Amino acid sequence: MRGEPRLRRAHVALALTFVAFGVVDGSWSARLPALKQRLSLDSGELGLVAFALTGAATAVLPLAGFLASRFGTRAPAALGLFVASGALAAAAFAPGEASLAAAAAGIGAGFGVVDVAANAHGVVLERRLGRHVLSALHGMWSLGLLAGSGIGAGAAAAAVGIRGQFPAVAAAVAALAVLVVPQLLRAEDAGAARFALPRGEAALPALLMFCSMFVESATMSWSAVFLAGPAHASGAVAAAGIVAFSVAMALSRFVGDRLLARWGVAGLAQRGGAVACLGIGVALAARTPAAGLAGFALVGAGSAVLVPAIFRVAGSSSRTSAAAGIAAVATAGYTGGVINGPAIGFLARGVGLTGALGLVGAAALVIALLGSRLVSTP
Numbered sequence: 001m002r003g004e005p006r007l008r009r010a011h012v013a014l015a016l017t018f019v020a021f022g023v024v025d026g027s028w029s030a031r032l033p034a035l036k037q038r039l040s041l042d043s044g045e046l047g048l049v050a051f052a053l054t055g056a057a058t059a060v061l062p063l064a065g066f067l068a069s070r071f072g073t074r075a076p077a078a079l080g081l082f083v084a085s086g087a088l089a090a091a092a093f094a095p096g097e098a099s100l101a102a103a104a105a106g107i108g109a110g111f112g113v114v115d116v117a118a119n120a121h122g123v124v125l126e127r128r129l130g131r132h133v134l135s136a137l138h139g140m141w142s143l144g145l146l147a148g149s150g151i152g153a154g155a156a157a158a159a160v161g162i163r164g165q166f167p168a169v170a171a172a173v174a175a176l177a178v179l180v181v182p183q184l185l186r187a188e189d190a191g192a193a194r195f196a197l198p199r200g201e202a203a204l205p206a207l208l209m210f211c212s213m214f215v216e217s218a219t220m221s222w223s224a225v226f227l228a229g230p231a232h233a234s235g236a237v238a239a240a241g242i243v244a245f246s247v248a249m250a251l252s253r254f255v256g257d258r259l260l261a262r263w264g265v266a267g268l269a270q271r272g273g274a275v276a277c278l279g280i281g282v283a284l285a286a287r288t289p290a291a292g293l294a295g296f297a298l299v300g301a302g303s304a305v306l307v308p309a310i311f312r313v314a315g316s317s318s319r320t321s322a323a324a325g326i327a328a329v330a331t332a333g334y335t336g337g338v339i340n341g342p343a344i345g346f347l348a349r350g351v352g353l354t355g356a357l358g359l360v361g362a363a364a365l366v367i368a369l370l371g372s373r374l375v376s377t378p
Contacts, residue, residue, distance in 0.1 A: 012183070086170060249301070252304035
């Protein structure tokens, strides 16, 4: 078919878009302890910074839907990567909590735009290719997260400051975006992503997306802080917590399409939620660097496959367009990301970070218990 080379190029370009997205996220998350120390932030203040990122990501979802509806998904994907990478560079020079929160909001705004655009593009690409690829695309995001967190861990071990690391990563991501985004499908090929609130048949997938992204976002925001604090790990080992989480997520997502075919969405949700709950329990109970690394890896393995599977469920609804369904569950998911920062940060002031991270286990347990009610899609 004449369209096959174009679809292959779009597939590779979309995979690299997910990688670039993940690199920014991993770079930011791995160096949160360094930012916390440099600006002398307590857990509550760091929670507000995390809230700024996820709050901005959620707030821009209507704009993301409008942009994709008006211009297709290719232009918003590029815009989101440019905004997120530029804000990452700005974060390195933030002189205080307020300016760091502003930079975090910029990162989140970029994330919200590119996430809706990339996932809507992925669902359409699956249909045109005639096979499941969305879990593997999320696996590429996990590889990007691994690369970004690995860079962060290496920089911490080599005593490289964030003012050296963040601008370099931002420049590399912006350059990659310039190269790959033009290879994505054009607006008329990819369709439009319209914002919608989760309701009706989207309610359960939205709830489980909320819990799943709460688990993911909380682990990325707080695992390094937990390892550097209650677990008494070095800065390099603390950053390696994100690496362990990312490796487990990537491995899980690259087999996620096969697991979906074998167990269905309900089976993935039950098993994934149980594994994530076990992982956070191990990390919090032992409070040692080794147990923390192992536990956060289990959280990554358990939570990884659910997000792309739920995006597929939402994008396959007969009552809404693919992009509308994705926007609906993305709204719920990002709300989970918004809540985790202040909830864990301020709860930690009263009961300590170890106790506050019990909320992650509670969210994973909800996934395990309610996941059996999800309806699998072809």
